Amino acid sequence: MKEEDFNDWLNTPIIHKDKIKNFDFLFENNFIELIEDDYYYLTKDFKNIKMEYYIRKVEELINELGITDVTTEIKAFIGKLNKYNELKDIGQALMGKIADLQGITIKDANELFDIKETD
Numbered sequence: 001m002k003e004e005d006f007n008d009w010l011n012t013p014i015i016h017k018d019k020i021k022n023f024d025f026l027f028e029n030n031f032i033e034l035i036e037d038d039y040y041y042l043t044k045d046f047k048n049i050k051m052e053y054y055i056r057k058v059e060e061l062i063n064e065l066g067i068t069d070v071t072t073e074i075k076a077f078i079g080k081l082n083k084y085n086e087l088k089d090i091g092q093a094l095m096g097k098i099a100d101l102q103g104i105t106i107k108d109a110n111e112l113f114d115i116k117e118t119d
Contacts (some may be wrong), residue, residue: 006050014041025053 005023017023017038026032031049032040042049067073099109110117 005044005053009042009046014039016040022053025056 005022007015007019009015012033017040019040020026020032025034026040026042029049029052031042031044031052032041033043038111061067062070095109095113095115096106099106102109102112104112
């Protein structure tokens with residue numbers, strides 16, 4: 001969650017409806033209450049509200065991505081990341097070998113194959 005997802009309720013405790021970020025979430029969960037003329041204030045501790053927001057967002061992402069077991073998903077991701085790092089190391093070693101055989105720097109070898117530093 002970004003801080004922009006919510007208003008600065010600590011410094012502005014009463015806010016007009018039109019300026020409340022994530023109004024629907026706050027209203028539907030009874031986290032804000034109407035004072036008058038579409039001005040609202042928080043009814044719960046802001047830290048608890050943010051925590052609930054995080055939980056909901058994570059649940060939405062899990063459902064959207066079709067994740068059934070988070071632990072299994074994390075292990076699979078770590079496995080893929082390890083494989084990527086191994087392949088990247090092999091690629092860098094090969095580029096070093098090519099540079100050595102050609103008598104050029106690794107930077108020159110990367111330029112020869114149009115490989116940018118960010119690749």
